[in-house]
Amino acid sequence: MTDATGPGSHPVPHLADTSPESWREANRRLLGKILSEFAFEQLVKPLDAGDGRYRVDLESGVSYTFAATHGALGSWRVDADSVTRGATGLLGNDTQTPAWDAQTFLTDALTTIGTDAATLAMYLTEVSATLAVDAARIEHGGATAAELRELDHAELECHMTGHPTLAANKGRIGFSATDVRAYAPEAQQRFPLQWIAVHRGLAEFRGTSDLSEAAVLERELGAETVAAFRARIADAGCDPDAYVWMPVHPWQWDHAVQVLFAGEIAQRRIIPLGDSPDEYLPQQSVRTMTNMTERDRYDVKLPLKIVNTLIWRGIPPHCTQGAPVTTQWLTGLLDNDPVLRDELRTVLLGEVASVTVRHPYLDRVPGVPYQHLETLGCIWRTSVSARKDEGERVRTFASLLHVDERGTAFAAELARASGLPAEEWLSRLFETVLTPVLHVLYTYGITFNPHGQNTLIGYDENDVPRRLFLKDFVDDVSVSHTPVPERGPEPDGYDHVLPRKHPVVIRQHVVDQLLIGHFRYLAPLVAEQLGVAEETFWKLARKAVTAYHERFPEKAERFAEFDMLADEFPRYPFNTDRLVITRYVDRALRHALRPNGTVPNPLV
Known part of the structure; x- marks a missing residue:
């Protein structure tokens, strides 16, 4: 094996080379993410404590208090620096101490979130593995957003930090620490x-x-x-x-x-x-x-x-x-x-x-x-590489959510480098991503699973988004069960590869992967670093949808069938599925996610 090249290139170090400070910082960030996502999925239900602070009372007698704001689609954004923990004791749990340990929170919350000891033990294995990689990244600093902008798509992949929704996003149960240093993308x-x-x-x-x-x-x-x-x-x-x-x-x-x-x-x-x-x-x-x-x-x-x-x-x-x-x-x-x-x-x-x-x-x-x-x-x-144009830069959709160790969002770096006003760059982004996905959805009743890794964006020499690359067809493409003449003869012998689904479920692939799984996180980054208010962000996204509707009025029935402007969407809880529903039971088939409630549609 040989080292990859590129800024910030390094193998994942042994844990002995990671400082206690980096370990605590990785925990602090993950604890903030866990509280945010668990509150979004309603695994925990924060109580308003006044002055922008909220409290989670756990059945174990422990409480966590933190500052948080609310975002679109029912999201929570917990300030990781603000989290404190109070435990029942001689002085009660009114006295709060700073909290940074993600695994302590999970053990405190065992019965509250409705999981069991066996599941928690496996889950902590995934969480600990995730923390080890994150702590190593923090220890070494990594490449700046400006340096990442110069990388090709394959090298850039090695600098990403994993799934934005799942807390244990680098669990890799089965890999040893040596395996991670040899075969994980961050090892480069x-x-x-x-x-x-x-x-x-x-x-x-x-x-x-x-x-x-x-x-x-x-x-x-x-x-x-x-x-x-x-x-x-x-x-x-x-x-x-x-x-x-x-x-x-x-x-x-x-x-x-x-x-x-x-x-x-x-x-x-x-x-x-x-x-x-x-x-x-x-x-x-x-x-x-x-x-x-x-x-x-x-x-x-x-x-x-x-x-x-x-x-x-x-x-x-x-x-x-x-x-x-x-x-x-x-x-x-x-x-x-x-x-x-x-x-x-x-x-x-x-x-x-x-x-x-x-x-x-x-x-x-x-x-x-x-x-x-x-x-x-x-x-x-x-x-x-075989399909991109000369001079075209291609990057995964997921890379837009990356924030370097200096706090610079990669999306903000690209927008500034383009020379365009931030709102115009965002409009180009929305048109580039949404228009082809909506065209396939409305015209053919077909949906990809356009999450951050399956969707790539081609940029021009000035880093302006200009076209979409899509992949992972056999595992992630679905078709509506309603007749669509435009689809022509279908590979009917492969119904199990191209599952037929209700139009609402077909639409949900787009909602989950683009709106909930990506724009929900991009909006606050854009507001913070490009000065585009979240309300404006969602108006620009809506404009990309309505512009397509206005251009193709003859598809009005399809717009209603796959209604992207519905008042609300189902919420599919990924972390809940792991901890409460699927757990780690050995199954004959992959488990299908089930919704638990709804979230308001910010495009309305």
């Missing part, structure tokens, strides 16, 4: 992938109509490596053409494949071939790799048998099987839309090829937990 370490050959009795290759298996191997490995791998299979006494070749994450090869598929390796049904000639950097999802040696080669999505941000991070076989046909259908449909193709120039980063490998024994057993069935497979996706 490049590494090769392990390639294996899997007998065709176990493995199946699929690709889009213009991609053969041989073409993918030639593109990803080059002729010299292909020849060397063929010789390795022949040396094992086997026919190279009897096998499907695929990459495996080196951690997965060591911790899962050699264990769960030991018999197949022993019987030469799986043959290790060696390392890839190229080195890769992990994206924020950890399991998706960007090729750093040959930037136009595919991104590779690989399963990891770890728990992170609510689920086991494998890849379901129906997703590997359905990826190419889903990409073929979507790109064929949307690339022929003149608005998307010619005017908006929206880029679809398709999942163009895949390998599916099912476990030879467990796949036949009903009810086996999904973590054991998603351990081997891969998906190749078109890379950003």
Whole structure:
């Protein structure tokens, strides 16, 4: 492995190299986030204590008091510096002391939030792992927002801080501390992938109509490596053409494949071939790799048998099987839309090829937990570098929420660098993000899951937003169950890959990922650092929606069906799902989130 390059580049240090002050600061920030998100989800219900302060009384006899403000969509913003704790004792809990320890709060709140000791023990494992990474980042300072502006999208990914809503956003249960320093994005370490050959009795290759298996191997490995791998299979006494070749994450090869598929390796049904000639950097999802040696080669999505941000991070076989046909259908449909193709120039980063490998024994057993069935497979996706224009800068939507250790928001840095007035830059941002997403929603009844990692923004040379890049089709695209003629013939054999959902649920993908999951956090950053009031922020966002409505009045029925201007939206509680609903129970299928209440729509 070699170090990545870029400002602030460093491996994640050992905890012994992190100061107590950095640990406390990481805790202080996380405690403020936990109180904010738990109050938003109504896991705790703060009482008004006057003068802008609120108090949370816990069943344990402990109370927490803090200053907070309210924002759009029912959000809470707790001032992390203001949090104090009072505990029942000889003097009662009227005497409050400064509070900074996130794990102490969680143990205090155990019965109040309705979880149990076993769940809390696992959750604290995720929280502690998150804190360790955050403390290391604080200790080393990291790159400034100005330095980050110069980075390419792959290097920039290594500097992000994780999911804005989930408190334990870097839990990665299964990774050791050494694994984090080797394979987590913040470690900024490049590494090769392990390639294996899997007998065709176990493995199946699929690709889009213009991609053969041989073409993918030639593109990803080059002729010299292909020849060397063929010789390795022949040396094992086997026919190279009897096998499907695929990459495996080196951690997965060591911790899962050699264990769960030991018999197949022993019987030469799986043959290790060696390392890839190229080195890769992990994206924020950890399991998706960007090729750093040959930037136009595919991104590779690989399963990891770890728990992170609510689920086991494998890849379901129906997703590997359905990826190419889903990409073929979507790109064929949307690339022929003149608005998307010619005017908006929206880029679809398709999942163009895949390998599916099912476990030879467990796949036949009903009810086996999904973590054991998603351990081997891969998906190749078109890379950003292969599709961006000369001079175009592409960054994830999530990067706009990043704040450097000097307190500068990356969004503010980009807006100032553009030379545009802040409101005009924001209007460009809203048009760039919302217009193509709404066009696909209203025209075709299709929604992506446009969260911060699946959505990327292309900027011009002045850092003005100009077009949208979308990815992750097979796992995150849904279609309305109502008939939509514009969709044409659908890949009906893959209903489980393209689930049919009620229009309200389809709309909620946009609401959750754009409004609640992103703009809810961006609005206060913009108000603080660019001087654009939150009310103005939401008016500009609304204008992007209504401008589309005014341009396409013939779609009025669709506007009503997928009503983005409804008075309120359902609230889906991510942290509650982990602590109270899903917990850490081993399930046969991934658990679907359920709403708990509603939030007012700031676009109204």
